[in-house]
Amino acid sequence: MTQSAVYEQVPNNLEAFWMPFTANRQFKSKPRLFTGAKDMHYSTVDGRKVLDGTAGLWCVNAGHGRTQIIEAVRDQVGRLDYAPAFQMGHPAVFEFAARLTNLLGADFDHVFFTNSGSESVDTALKIAIAYHRARGEGTRTRLIGRERGYHGVGFGGISVGGIVANRKTFGSLLTGVDHLPHTHNPAKNAFSRGQPEHGVELADELERLVTLHDASNIAAVIVEPVACSTGVLVPPKGYLQRLREICTKHGVLLIFDEVITGFGRLGASFAAEYFGIVPDLITTAKGITNGTIPMGAVFARKGIYDAFMNAPDNTIELFHGYTYSGHPVACAAGLATLDIYKEESLFERAADLAPYWEDGVHSLKGARNVVDLRNLGLIAGIELAPRAAKPGARGFEAFIKAYEANLLVRVTGDIIALSPPLICEKKHVDEIFGVLGDVLKTVD
Numbered sequence: 001m002t003q004s005a006v007y008e009q010v011p012n013n014l015e016a017f018w019m020p021f022t023a024n025r026q027f028k029s030k031p032r033l034f035t036g037a038k039d040m041h042y043s044t045v046d047g048r049k050v051l052d053g054t055a056g057l058w059c060v061n062a063g064h065g066r067t068q069i070i071e072a073v074r075d076q077v078g079r080l081d082y083a084p085a086f087q088m089g090h091p092a093v094f095e096f097a098a099r100l101t102n103l104l105g106a107d108f109d110h111v112f113f114t115n116s117g118s119e120s121v122d123t124a125l126k127i128a129i130a131y132h133r134a135r136g137e138g139t140r141t142r143l144i145g146r147e148r149g150y151h152g153v154g155f156g157g158i159s160v161g162g163i164v165a166n167r168k169t170f171g172s173l174l175t176g177v178d179h180l181p182h183t184h185n186p187a188k189n190a191f192s193r194g195q196p197e198h199g200v201e202l203a204d205e206l207e208r209l210v211t212l213h214d215a216s217n218i219a220a221v222i223v224e225p226v227a228c229s230t231g232v233l234v235p236p237k238g239y240l241q242r243l244r245e246i247c248t249k250h251g252v253l254l255i256f257d258e259v260i261t262g263f264g265r266l267g268a269s270f271a272a273e274y275f276g277i278v279p280d281l282i283t284t285a286k287g288i289t290n291g292t293i294p295m296g297a298v299f300a301r302k303g304i305y306d307a308f309m310n311a312p313d314n315t316i317e318l319f320h321g322y323t324y325s326g327h328p329v330a331c332a333a334g335l336a337t338l339d340i341y342k343e344e345s346l347f348e349r350a351a352d353l354a355p356y357w358e359d360g361v362h363s364l365k366g367a368r369n370v371v372d373l374r375n376l377g378l379i380a381g382i383e384l385a386p387r388a389a390k391p392g393a394r395g396f397e398a399f400i401k402a403y404e405a406n407l408l409v410r411v412t413g414d415i416i417a418l419s420p421p422l423i424c425e426k427k428h429v430d431e432i433f434g435v436l437g438d439v440l441k442t443v444d
């Protein structure tokens with residue numbers, strides 16, 4: 001049997017692989033295996049085509065199996081498979097960094113490469129603390145995250161993150177971390193279309209934390225502009241702007257974690273552009289290479305890099321980096337991805353489709369057990385009432401039934417999250433909400 005035929009079958013041994021963020025025993029008793037993907041669809045080991053309602057894991061923004069990316073990767077790996085990331089370089093990484101800063105606009109001038117969203121977050125937190133120190137404000141070490149925030153799984157990320165299951169079994173985490181309250185207020189905001197009306201004042205909690213600790217001790221605030229992994233919490237109108245104002249007033253860096261919202265998800269290059277806010281650092285990953293090759297990046301606002309450039313010029317300015325920072329093959333994938341985003345105007349396309357998407361989302365109003373519907377750009381959250389004493393059971397059943405009905409969705413507890421590739425067409429939107437509507441009728 002050829003190697004490729006082997007990868008078309010259910011493996012003999014499902015046990016050895018300890019699966020991440022997965023109910024391992026449930027999965028292995030009834031595995032869900034993808035063997036191929038093209039454009040908007042996955043193909044499964046049992047020969048079905050499954051509509052991708054989640055862009056993989058919020059990352060395949062340009063759709064699957066893009067020839068341009070495949071060829072760029074093939075070409076690069078054949079020419080230069082790896083170059084040391086420390087004290088050495090290769091042309092593609094400089095080209096990619098320059099292209100990314102062009103995409104971000106005039107406020108950002110440097111890029112630090114990582115291999116994932118989690119690494120981007122830990123990198124940004126470290127840059128923030130080191131930046132203040134480099135400027136002679138070394139007491140600014142405290143970090144502020146937000147309840148229900150998801151910032152990956154590194155110790156920095158889970159410390160500023162606010163999802164209890166991701167924190168509670170991992171010890172004491174980083175010290176010197178506080179959390180803003182989350183912005184979810186279904187009593188006032190349920191079934192909002194786009195940004196909810198109520199909750200701007202929740203940003204003022206940052207003033208309270210500044211009063212408690214003094215600004216001279218606070219390095220940075222990190223938030224997802226739209227909190228996605230917790231179940232799609234769209235920021236209330238004016239909330240992010242207010243956070244920006246308070247950070248500026250107190251010299252605290254504002255970090256936007258755009259691992260999901262970056263690269264077109266909201267119908268703009270980044271959420272920073274969408275909301276018209278300039279944060280100090282932006283963390284990204286996922287859509288940076290269309291999910292093809294692992295990569296992440298941190299973008300630094302003008303002045304941040306410069307603050308580090310004050311030691312003698314043969315000294316390392318930032319003692320941080322990864323063996324695979326700016327990996328040549330990832331850069332090739334990223335450059336080809338940026339070409340596709342531009343050539344196909346995918347961010348504008350997402351913006352054009354967003355109103356139709358919003359109507360699709362809200363067509364589920366009144367569906368069985370649906371207690372809230374939320375949307376922004378090409379993101380949706382469908383919140384189901386939990387079953388008594390069985391949180392997450394109803395959501396998981398909906399996920400399995402959708403998969404059996406050839407639709408891939410994601411669930412966080414009892415919230416279904418959707419984020420299709422940006423190449424999504426109206427017929428796919430109709431299919432997603434048609435299938436989900438039928439599935440929800442069968443979930444008691």
Ligand code: PLP
Nearest residue numbers: 116117118150151152257259260
């Ligand atoms: N930050 C945010 C906002 C995310 O949504 C994610 C992943 O979903 C991460 C960080 C972590 O990214 P990764 O899984 O690539 O480490």
